[in-house]
Amino acid sequence: MDSPAVELIDLVKRYGGATAVDGLSMRAAAGAVTAVLGPNGAGKTSTIEICEGFRRADSGTVRVLGEPPATPALRPRVGVMLQAGGVPPAMRCAEWLRLVSRFHAHPLDPPALLARLGLAEHARTPFRRLSGGQQQRLSLAAAVIGRPELVFLDEPTAGLDPQARHACWDLVGELRAAGVSVVLTTHHMDEAERLADQVVIIDRGRVVAEGSPASLTGAERQLRFRARPGLALEELLNALPVGSVAKESPAGHYIIEGQVDPGLLATVTAWCAAEGVTADDLRIERRTLEDVFLELTGRELR
Numbered sequence: 001m002d003s004p005a006v007e008l009i010d011l012v013k014r015y016g017g018a019t020a021v022d023g024l025s026m027r028a029a030a031g032a033v034t035a036v037l038g039p040n041g042a043g044k045t046s047t048i049e050i051c052e053g054f055r056r057a058d059s060g061t062v063r064v065l066g067e068p069p070a071t072p073a074l075r076p077r078v079g080v081m082l083q084a085g086g087v088p089p090a091m092r093c094a095e096w097l098r099l100v101s102r103f104h105a106h107p108l109d110p111p112a113l114l115a116r117l118g119l120a121e122h123a124r125t126p127f128r129r130l131s132g133g134q135q136q137r138l139s140l141a142a143a144v145i146g147r148p149e150l151v152f153l154d155e156p157t158a159g160l161d162p163q164a165r166h167a168c169w170d171l172v173g174e175l176r177a178a179g180v181s182v183v184l185t186t187h188h189m190d191e192a193e194r195l196a197d198q199v200v201i202i203d204r205g206r207v208v209a210e211g212s213p214a215s216l217t218g219a220e221r222q223l224r225f226r227a228r229p230g231l232a233l234e235e236l237l238n239a240l241p242v243g244s245v246a247k248e249s250p251a252g253h254y255i256i257e258g259q260v261d262p263g264l265l266a267t268v269t270a271w272c273a274a275e276g277v278t279a280d281d282l283r284i285e286r287r288t289l290e291d292v293f294l295e296l297t298g299r300e301l302r
């Protein structure tokens with residue numbers, strides 16, 4: 001097996017008395033996109049910033065491209081996009097990218113990269129005058145300009161408009177195609193499903209699930225529909241085969257799990273008709289990563 005791009009064993013990070021990362025172990029495969037998911041405060045940024053060498057672990061083993069994280073030789077090999085900051089406020093876009101490019105032996109062309117991320121017309125704009133989404137894009141450009149072997153992207157599409165989000169996804173796809181290892185965090189489950197080869201879900205500083213999006217969501221299908229809230233699901237369940245599950249989550253959104261076949265579909269629609277209920281958006285689909293995420297991490301706010 002190829003050596004992983006990132007390997008963490010029993011990682012622990014404490015802030016005062018609070019344990020943010022609590023014995024976390026994971027591997028990010030080389031040449032793959034690994035998405036680290038978790039609720040607010042789960043420990044994602046702490047973990048990523050330890051890998052980037054910006055924070056120190058209290059205990060555990062961290063290997064980044066086979067090296068301890070703060071090893072100077074890693075700097076040209078690893079690209080980093082922070083959640084915020086890192087760029088001097090008065091620095092103009094093009095100037096910053098040119099400066100960062102000088103730290104690398106074979107950088108991408110700064111003007112071409114600016115154009116690629118829709119920042120060409122802001123080349124002379126100081127960082128502090130960029131919008132939040134434009135600042136994000138400049139940080140993304142700086143992370144990849146050195147043609148790194150491994151890139152850490154902490155919430156790369158947070159606050160981006162749909163066009164910029166797609167540009168970011170395209171860039172991640174190209175990095176992957178070029179054999180670059182990508183480790184990213186995101187709160188967008190659709191983004192993880194679309195981009196990631198491997199998903200690691202963490203909660204309260206520990207890994208609660210990992211695998212490919214398809215292995216996490218499974219092959220089972222569900223029947224979903226929308227209708228007025230509060231339907232008598234116990235009655236519907238009586239009409240369904242034993243072992244079926246019917247739930248309302250959130251209010252007015254219904255999910256039927258079990259042997260989803262023509263018989264089940266007919267039973268549900270007949271029951272709805274008898275109840276005088278129109279089942280809107282009736283569809284059969286696989287569980288989404290968001291379903292799995294909520295099942296594993298719960299619904300309470302963090």
Ligand SMILES: Nc1ncnc2c1ncn2[C@@H]1O[C@H](COP(=O)(O)OP(=O)(O)OP(=O)(O)O)[C@@H](O)[C@H]1O
Pocket residue numbers: 015020038039040041042043044045046047
């Ligand atoms: N510098 C710090 N000092 C004290 N506590 C911190 C510090 N950084 C993070 N924490 C705490 O550690 C926990 C994990 O934070 P972290 O930023 O790693 O989570 P996260 O999963 O990245 O969250 P989010 O999705 O909100 O970005 C949180 O409870 C947070 O309040």
